[in-house]
Amino acid sequence: NLNPRIDLTNLEPAYTRNRIRLELLPLLESQYNENIIPALIRLAGIAWEDKEYFYMQVEKAKYIVSREKESCKIDRHGYAGLHPAIGKRLINTCLKEMGLFQDMTAVHLAGADHLLRHGRTGDRIDFPGGYGLRLIYGKGELYRETEKTEDIEFCYPVVLHDNTLEIPELNALLRVRILQAKQDTELYRSKDNRFCECLDLAGKGIKDGIYIRTRRPGDYLIPLGMKGRKKIQDFFVDEKIPREERHRIPLLCFGQEVLWVVGHRLNDNYKVTEYTREIVCVEYVPLL
Incomplete structure (x- = not known):
């Protein structure tokens, strides 16, 4: 016992959907194909089946x-x-x-x-x-795209004795330990921990001037296992490190020479050997 209400705007050819229903479909039905309505219904059913199949393949x-x-x-x-x-x-x-x-x-x-x-x-x-x-x-x-943040920059001196340095820009710590015997490194460095590295700095005459910082133009290193120097930019590209992550990777540096790309690669010049007497063990610790 409901009385339908008619929206009178549906009877006006003011909108495209109304013109299709009121003018185009009657014209097609009278001048081209009297079965156009059933044909369109069949086509809609076929299109629906095709769509179902396509999205089954998408799931796979x-x-x-x-x-x-x-x-x-x-x-x-x-x-x-x-x-x-x-x-x-x-x-x-x-x-x-x-x-x-x-x-x-x-x-x-x-x-x-x-x-x-x-x-x-x-x-x-x-x-x-x-x-x-x-x-x-x-x-x-x-x-x-979220709100863009500026590339972070920091540069902190690293003191070569047992200590811990805070890096607030990365919410992380840098721990330094000085060891005397090669076998002691196993107590601090695990093969599974890419954020801990041992270096021979004293053997190269380096006693200070070490910094932990973000990358700068002209930075370079000799990747472990290689002989030639490589620009840090080229290293990032070769290692397939995404561009948006590169400015957040800390570098242990002496001047423009990168001693350790934290979490990625040691400089071959500073690897520990059987002749190393003093070992600098550096650990990067992200804080949760």
Whole structure:
């Protein structure tokens, strides 16, 4: 016993949806195909089935995606094996899961697909809402641009005796221990701890002038196991360290020479040998 209410604006050809229903469909039905309405219904059903199948394949392809806190990383080698129809839907699905539900167009998805297949490290493409895709070596990272923070800078002198130094910019500590016998290093340095390193500084005549700091132009090192010097910028590139992380990596330095890229590589000139008499054991301790 309900009385329907009619929205009179639905009877006015003022909107595109109304013109399609009131003018275009009757014209197609009278002039071109009297069965246009049933045909469109059948087409909608076929499109729905196709969509279901496509997204089943997208679910299967998600093994190439690693979800992180504020981003999704897509393995480029795995992506190259996907059909573009699946690849683009995979990108769109990841962006929806990250919070981008609208304004993505076919042009955006085609650009992202091309970037993942043919782009080079450092290339990027922007999407609506501050989202984007950037290439980081073998990965394509979908991200949302947050408020940019300035690159941190710090420089603290390191005293060569037993002590602990605070690095507030990184919320971390730097512990220094002076050892006399090579075998003692095993008490402080674990093979599984990449944030602890032992150096021979006295053997090179270094007694002071050591600093823990961020990178500067002209910095260089001789990576452990190599003979030639390498610019720190080239080292970061060769080690595939993402650009946005490089300014947060502390460097133990003497002048422009990097003695230790904390967490990554020791300078070959300062490795401990059988002839080392005094060992400087340095440990970087991030605070939780």
